Amino acid sequence: MARRKKGDPVSGWVVVDKPLGPTSSDVVNRVRRAFNAQKAGHAGTLDPLATGVLPIALGEATKTVPFVIDATKAYRFTIRFGEQTSTDDAEGEVVAASPVRPSDADIEAMLPRFQGPIEQVPPAFSAIKVDGERAYARARAGEVVEMKPRPVTIHEIRLVSRPDADHAELEISCSKGTYVRSLARDLALALGSAGHVSALRRTRHGPFREEAAIPLDKLLALGHIAPAPGLGAHLLPLETALDDIPALAVSADDAARLKKGQGVLLRGRDAPILSGSVLATHRGNPVALTEYGQGELRPVRVFNLEL
Secondary structure (H helix, E strand, C coil), rough: CCCCCCCCCCCCCEEEEEEECCCCCHHHHHHHHHEECCCCCEEECCCCCEEEEEEEEEEHHHHHHHHHCCCEEEEEEEEECCCCCCCCCCCCCCEEEECCCCCCHHHHHHHHHHHHEEECCCCCCCCCCCCEEHHHHHHHHCCCCCCCCEEEEEEEEEEEEEEEECCEEEEEEECCCCHHHHHHHHHHHHCCCCCCEEEEEEEEECCCCHHHEEEHHHHHHHHCCCCCCHCCCEEECCCHHHCCCEECCCCCHHHHHHHCCCEEEEEEECCCCCEEEEEEEEEEEEEEEEEEEEEEEEEEEEECCCC
């Protein structure tokens, strides 16, 4: 007999406003328990010292995570000038110091150098694998970890405020793989100073924005109310993650074929003017992520949802 999965077949996205302290995995586990969901995952790690938008996928929505991981992200962060740390954030030990405090004009003049496609060396304290082991594990063991530069893109970067001479608050929009800690370190060095990230907040992750995020403590409080109708109000449809993918309505028969992993021919009048990834739907409900080509929809990810 097939073993029954623990939990309820809850599917959708929850946009959590992650607080300081817990890891992203901690938050995922708490949300999964609050919804009593069978499975859960997140679409991009936030460090324990970071706050903000953490999209969490429940149930069948976990199949759409790859489409969110590659999405553009936005951050608001603060650089603390004068001290560079081993981790490039406030958690590490000070490894270099500088008396230089750049002016607003100095910072503004330097920002264009960090906009567009750039090469960036990730922090040694990161989850990137080096010779099969996480870089942070090697760094914590006292090893000198050589991190290779990687191409990333900073779509936009701007100075927001200067609380005082020691701090500068900036906002960026960037590609997958960008490390804000590296950006802060490199910007400070380019300005003839030293620096690290003292505060970091993600304000957008693909289609998920800060305005739609619910603080973790408020979400968990809703879960303690029996019954808990409030939780459902914060569960977004799984197709929210697929806002850039065209949708195509299919018949009941074609939906059944796709769910069995079979392709569907769409030719003649039924042939859509599409190519590449397509979300097949029936009566407004997601059926499968497909690839469309040569007049055929081929299922790539099938959603096990009731139609």
